[in-house]
Amino acid sequence: MRWQDAGVRRRQLLERAAALPLAGALAACAGTGPSATRANPPAPGGRMTLADLAGQLRGPLLRPADPHYASARVISNDRYAGVRPHAIARAVVEDDVAACVRFAARSSLPFTVRCGGHSYAGYSTNGGLVCDVRRLDTISLAADRRSVTVGAGVLAIDLITALAAHGLAVPTGSCPTVGISGLALGGGVGFAGRAMGATCDNILAVRIVTADGRVQVADPNTNPDLLWACRGGGGGNFGAVTALTLATHPVSTAAYGFCDFPWSEASAALAAWQGVAPHGPDELYLICALETGSSAPQVRVFGQLLGGGEDDLRAAMAPITAVPGASLSTGSGSYLDVQEIWAGCASESAAACRTIQPSSFAARSAYVARPLGADGATAIVRAIEARQTAGAGSGAVLLDPYGGALNRVAPGATAFVHRDQLYSAQMLAYWGATGQGAAAEEWLDGLADGLRPHTSGQAYQNYIDPGLQGWEQAYYATNLPRLRAIKRRWDPDRVFRFRQGIPPAAA
16 A cells, blocks of 8 residues: 555554454455456457567566466455466556556457455456556545545555544445455445445546546546446446545544344344344444354344444444343444454454455345345244254355435435345355355355345345346346446447446447
8 A cells, every 4th residue: 555645654453462253244354346357359450469468567467477476366255266367467557457458358368357356256357367456556635634535456454544544434344355446336335334325425536447448537527427337336347447536534433342142032133133223323333143153053233333432332232132141242442443343453463454365155145125024034043053054164144234324325326226225134155175165055045045035136236146146137226227328338349348247238
């Protein structure tokens, strides 16, 4: 990370004697939205070779024999660890990204743009050319402190840390190594979302390389259609973003809490949570996690209250802690302190916090628009119990509340359409041993099928699921026709293309 504002310095992450337990919270670290992947015929004008591309780059073009290639191809989901790009371009300036896009338009090689490497479906890599933008990592705070301009490769933890030194924040997710551009382009919902909106709601402008290889500015006055699409339309659909300007928000302190319940009260805990979390004050954000454990399934509600004290948090959580057997622990700290807890960095070095920790996982997602009844809760409970009994890897369902600032935006105001939902359900399965992936997928399919009658039919595009049927409507719903029209205007030949990329509207 490099600062353009001379008065700002990166603050080291705080060391703690022992991190607070956080079962399930880091499961959401697995990914954000997809990058752009392409496998289409070259455009007229003759093919370019990788040697041609290397001569146009200021950054290195890594090939499999190069010493830094192995580390450069690491991504979050180990399911795709066997994918070996033909070449990885490490962009160090915006012109490098533009050169890669021009190459993609004239080459038959698959193409993808990577920021953090956290695509759930492995779209951050391919067997062709990967344009890695992680070295586009400048952070420039505006003189009035109301906005910040960041390179596309800035990691979430670096932005959180840098802005916290000024008493400011941009809403992000909890995973420290997610790239800010991938997060923002697909939505971006995290612990500050009910107070500050989704990350995409805070995009004021972007710089983006479009399919013709040119750098465009998209803001409310210039290319407003492209700005609208970049605010939740998914990474990699409309171009290669090189920088974003984001609105900032003042922050100070936060109270945090963890409430555990006997597994026998899992359905009651879920019912109490959904009666509070989507309806509480904007500053309150509480996640409900039901998951397998070391010896038995676990259920926990955890989260924060921005600007409040521990007594305020306890009062807000009173209906939840009234569930029999509930055990609540609370604490408080600076905004940065608390975000480091959610990031799992409270006892980590800065270097460790910024390092991807790959794991093998699969995921599904769904939205709940009306309170889940007893049958829906039972479907989750029984699925977790079945995964626990099977003993082949772990499983979790994480429920993230909406409401507040997230739902005060009209569904069509940005490309992020999920504005009338009560909460999202993220379903995750992890495994360690080779050959356990098929069982994990089967378990997830059963869980998703059991929940389907109780959900709205929408799904979160940043939890992208390569097996989701009807994904276009699930991710974009009523915004899909406009997104397809914008795709046709800016990328009719699908230079930016991947398996679940938005197709252009028909002529």
